[in-house]
Amino acid sequence: MIGSRHKERGLNRKVTTTRQRRRQHLMEVKVRRETARRQNSRKVFGFLFRLCFFTLLIGGAYYGIREALAHFLFENPEYNVRQIDVVVAGDMSRADVLEAAQIKEGGNIFAVDLGGISRRIEALSQVEDVEVERILPNKISIHVEERRPIAWAAPIGAESHPFNEPTSVMLDPRGYALPKSSRTEYVNLPIIWVRSQILEISPGVRIDDEAVQLAIGLLQKVQTAPIGTRFVIQEIDLSKEFCLIARDRSKMSVMFGFDQLDEQLAKLGIMLEHFESMHAKPATINLLVQRNTPVTFAQNVVPVDPAEVPAAEATPTPKKGSKPAKEPPIRRALPVNPQPRKTNRG
Numbered sequence: 001m002i003g004s005r006h007k008e009r010g011l012n013r014k015v016t017t018t019r020q021r022r023r024q025h026l027m028e029v030k031v032r033r034e035t036a037r038r039q040n041s042r043k044v045f046g047f048l049f050r051l052c053f054f055t056l057l058i059g060g061a062y063y064g065i066r067e068a069l070a071h072f073l074f075e076n077p078e079y080n081v082r083q084i085d086v087v088v089a090g091d092m093s094r095a096d097v098l099e100a101a102q103i104k105e106g107g108n109i110f111a112v113d114l115g116g117i118s119r120r121i122e123a124l125s126q127v128e129d130v131e132v133e134r135i136l137p138n139k140i141s142i143h144v145e146e147r148r149p150i151a152w153a154a155p156i157g158a159e160s161h162p163f164n165e166p167t168s169v170m171l172d173p174r175g176y177a178l179p180k181s182s183r184t185e186y187v188n189l190p191i192i193w194v195r196s197q198i199l200e201i202s203p204g205v206r207i208d209d210e211a212v213q214l215a216i217g218l219l220q221k222v223q224t225a226p227i228g229t230r231f232v233i234q235e236i237d238l239s240k241e242f243c244l245i246a247r248d249r250s251k252m253s254v255m256f257g258f259d260q261l262d263e264q265l266a267k268l269g270i271m272l273e274h275f276e277s278m279h280a281k282p283a284t285i286n287l288l289v290q291r292n293t294p295v296t297f298a299q300n301v302v303p304v305d306p307a308e309v310p311a312a313e314a315t316p317t318p319k320k321g322s323k324p325a326k327e328p329p330i331r332r333a334l335p336v337n338p339q340p341r342k343t344n345r346g
Contacts, residue, residue, distance in 0.1 A: 073108075073110055074108055074110055074111065075108075078137050078138070079108055079109045079110060079136070079137050079138060080105075080106055080107065080108055080109065080138060081103075081104075081105050081106060081107050081108070081109050081112065081138055081139075081140055082105060082106075082138040082139070083105070083138060083139045083140070084098065084103065084105060084139075084140045084141075084142065085139065085140070085141045085142065086098065086142045086144070087141075087142070087143045087144070088144045088146065089143075089144065089145045089146060090126065090144070090145070090146025090147075090148075091126075091146065091181065091183070092124075092126065092127075092144060092146060097121065097142060097144055100120050100121045100123070100124055101117045101120055101121055101132075101142060102117070102120060103117060103140065109134060109136070109137070109138060109139075109140065110134075112134065112140060114132045114133075114134060117130075117132045117142070118130045118131075118132050121142070121144060124204075125176075125177070125178065125179060125202070125203035125204030126146050126147055126178055126179060126203070126204075127144060127145070127146060127147070128145050128146060128147045128172070129144075129145040130142070130143070130144055130145075131143040147172040147176055147178055148172060148173070149170035149171060149172055149178050149181070149186055149189060150171060150172060150173050150189065150190075150216060150219055150220070151170070151171050151189050151190045151191065151192050151215075151216065151219055151236075152168060152169075152170055152171070152189055152190070152191045152192065153168060153169050153170070153171050153177070153191075153192050153194050153198070153199060153207070153212070154167075154168040154191055154192070154193060154194070154199075155167055155168070155193070155194065155195070155196040155199060156193045156194065156195060156196070156237070156238070156239050158193075161187070162180075162191055163180055163182065163187060167196065167199045167200075168180065168199065169199060169201070169203065170186065170189070171192070171207065171212075171216060173216060173220060174206065174216075175206050175207045175208070175212060175213055175216055176204065176205070176206045176207075177201050177202070177203050177204065177205055177206075177207060178203055178204075179203045190219055190233050190234055190235060190236065191234070191235040191236070192212065192215045192216075192235070192236045192238065193235065193236065193237045193238055193239065194209070194211075194212060194238050195238070198212065210258070211238045211241075211244070211258075212238070214244060214258055214261070215236045215238060215244055217261065218233070218236065218244060218246065218256060218261055219233060219236070221261060221262065221265055222265065225265055225269070226269060227265055227268060227269040227272065230269070230272045230273070230276070231246075231248050231252075231254070231268065231269075231272060232248050232249055233246050233247070233248060234247055234248055234249050235247050242257075242258075242288075243255045243256060243257055243258070243288060244256040244257075244258070250281070251283075252281075252282055252283060252284070252285070252298075253283070253284045253285070254268060254284075254285045254287060255284075255285070255286045255287055255288055256287055256288075257287065257288050264287045267287060267293070268285065268287060271285065271293070271295070280297055281297060281298045282295050282296065282297055282298070283296045283297055283298040284296045
């Protein structure tokens, strides 16, 4: 029994040679390589299929949405521009705004470039701010705010009004040059006398000169300060390089320094209030000096009311047939030196 078992065990052993083992390894490598190749091909094909599917899906959705928008919005006559509201805070007319905006009624409201309209209108020199709004279904609203001039800028030495000077311009509160206007409220604006080189600019360009900016700031401060009722600036002279010379309607001249305008205005207000209580009219005030401010006064001239002057009496005209009045006799002048007396000699 024992011998038979050993014989069976010997028969169950797998006898392989070195050549057989090499062939077996080669077959296993080939099988694994083919399997990996098939798996890679299957992955690539699946990726390409999913890519094509999602591409077609996105393209179809885009095409469908575009057609829907075109049908319901862009090609719908209900959304054509039928009304253009233009509101202008200034002198520009509706035609000027529409010409600059390059917009007409009839086009689709969604095809209107609101940003382009704003940029074209803001390119005008007199425009400060633009607001364009799309109001569904068929309305475009344009609100334009023009620059408001605060003063004239004219060359020093000009003899006529700045409106008649070819190089003069108007200035807004930020110092932008504006084209001249003949409106009544603009003709009487304060005048800033500047060097002629500063005025070599085009409308819409900002004047960055320090003295000009200080003069504009002085005008704004005076208008908002309580002193504005006592000192209404008519002109500011920038001929001096170290100060501003402001004159009011009564030709009172005040010299301001470039620094601390608020403190100088407060000091001027106290001085004018004191002079008003004294019934004195100053002619010049030099605020460049902090203490013992130099002041000169105008001569007190009492104006004559024409109603109080008596009219000259009319000379009566002689009647016909009446003798003319005799002229008063003209007496001869007597000698001043007395004649010597005659004495009798006897």
